[in-house]
Amino acid sequence: MDNPAAGSTVRLKRRVQSQPVPDGLVLLDLDSLAVLELDAPGAAMWEALAAAPEPATAMEHAISVLLARYDVDRPTLEADLGRFVEELVEAGLASPADEPAASEPTAGMTPLPAPSGPGPGDLYLDLLTRAIAGLTVPANLPRLDTRVLGRDGPCGDPVPMSMIGLVRLRNIRDLAERVLADGVAGDFIECGVWRGGAAMVMRGVLAAHGVSDRKVWLADSFAGLPTPDPERYPEDAFWQPWAGRLAVSEQQVRRNFEAYGLLDDQVRFLPGWFADTLPQAPPAPLALLRLDGDLYASTEVALRQLYPRLSPGGFVIIDDYWLTSCRQAVDDYRAAEAIEAELQPIDWTGVWWRKSAP
Numbered sequence: 001m002d003n004p005a006a007g008s009t010v011r012l013k014r015r016v017q018s019q020p021v022p023d024g025l026v027l028l029d030l031d032s033l034a035v036l037e038l039d040a041p042g043a044a045m046w047e048a049l050a051a052a053p054e055p056a057t058a059m060e061h062a063i064s065v066l067l068a069r070y071d072v073d074r075p076t077l078e079a080d081l082g083r084f085v086e087e088l089v090e091a092g093l094a095s096p097a098d099e100p101a102a103s104e105p106t107a108g109m110t111p112l113p114a115p116s117g118p119g120p121g122d123l124y125l126d127l128l129t130r131a132i133a134g135l136t137v138p139a140n141l142p143r144l145d146t147r148v149l150g151r152d153g154p155c156g157d158p159v160p161m162s163m164i165g166l167v168r169l170r171n172i173r174d175l176a177e178r179v180l181a182d183g184v185a186g187d188f189i190e191c192g193v194w195r196g197g198a199a200m201v202m203r204g205v206l207a208a209h210g211v212s213d214r215k216v217w218l219a220d221s222f223a224g225l226p227t228p229d230p231e232r233y234p235e236d237a238f239w240q241p242w243a244g245r246l247a248v249s250e251q252q253v254r255r256n257f258e259a260y261g262l263l264d265d266q267v268r269f270l271p272g273w274f275a276d277t278l279p280q281a282p283p284a285p286l287a288l289l290r291l292d293g294d295l296y297a298s299t300e301v302a303l304r305q306l307y308p309r310l311s312p313g314g315f316v317i318i319d320d321y322w323l324t325s326c327r328q329a330v331d332d333y334r335a336a337e338a339i340e341a342e343l344q345p346i347d348w349t350g351v352w353w354r355k356s357a358p
């Protein structure tokens with residue numbers, strides 16, 4: 001951009017979620033799932049551009065807003081804003097206003113038809129994932145002391161229903177919608193449930209798309225992590241002090257689903273250790289297999305039992321590839337079964353791959 005600020009035009013990408021953080025703003029590209037962290041000046045520039053009534057005047061609008069707000073001369077501001085917009089363009093979060101906004105399909109897939117705008121199902125799923133991640137109240141707002149209102153009063157704090165964060169929650173939604181769009185047969189399963197949030201996204205996707213002939217299976221001990229067996233699985237020695245931790249009862253998970261209006265007979269519980277429950281259920285076929293059991297033993301048994309039941313075109317999501325125990329189990333299984341489908345990164349730890357036809 002030669003004269004990036006005055007007189008130039010910019011269109012911010014629409015499918016971007018912004019989340020205030022203490023020192024700025026985090027932008028999440030809802031198509032590529034790339035994250036851009038902005039410091040406070042970057043956040044002010046993004047917000048000023050986003051508040052412009054139309055792309056053609058966005059730069060002028062932002063300049064006048066920022067000049068009124070900050071003690072800065074116009075040439076410096078124009079240069080800073082120009083550099084900022086160049087960064088946005090490079091990140092795929094903006095384009096010159098006379099070009100259509102950049103959009104990046106998920107790696108290795110044909111793009112879905114462009115939506116004409118977010119529909120009610122889209123908006124529901126965006127809000128659902130934000131709520132499950134505990135992000136429905138900006139971090140800078142003081143918490144209300146609910147004791148004043150009574151423990152079950154009408155006000156409460158958002159408590160995350162999942163520990164995996166917005167990007168991996170969003171990935172569940174994307175891949176679940178992909179199997180629906182492609183007609184891949186089967187149910188969805190989460191192995192390693194904790195409070196249930198990741199499985200709630202699966203159920204929410206079915207609800208948003210009016211799908212009543214698929215189930216969401218929740219496999220967990222509901223008594224926390226197992227006692228590792230380091231003699232058999234040396235990679236699991238690390239987990240010794242963790243036995244029994246992360247326990248959330250089945251009853252609590254049911255209550256959590258109920259609180260989100262998502263508990264019904266499409267949600268099925270498989271309580272017990274994976275080694276005992278997964279050989280019996282769920283029945284084939286599966287379309288989405290998500291593994292979040294952390295240990296080598298937990299990951300290995302779930303893959304061995306369930307991967308053969310996954311339909312061709314279905315997805316495997318591995319939450320904890322960053323953990324040595326989990327990564328080793330995945331690598332060993334893929335090597336043993338000669339699985340060549342490329343691992344796709346979700347964020348710093350999550351990966352997925354798509355099962356190909358035999």
Ligand SMILES: C[S@@+](CC[C@H](N)C(=O)[O-])C[C@H]1O[C@@H](n2cnc3c(N)ncnc32)[C@H](O)[C@@H]1O
Pocket residue numbers: 161162163164191192193194195196197198199219220221222223224225226246247248272273274275292293294295297298
């Ligand atoms: C990291 S937490 C899951 C987090 C959850 N997916 C989320 O979205 O927040 C791991 C869960 O796996 C369960 N788990 C691990 N290994 C297991 C096994 N072999 N059998 C049954 N449950 C297991 C634990 O009880 C715990 O709830």
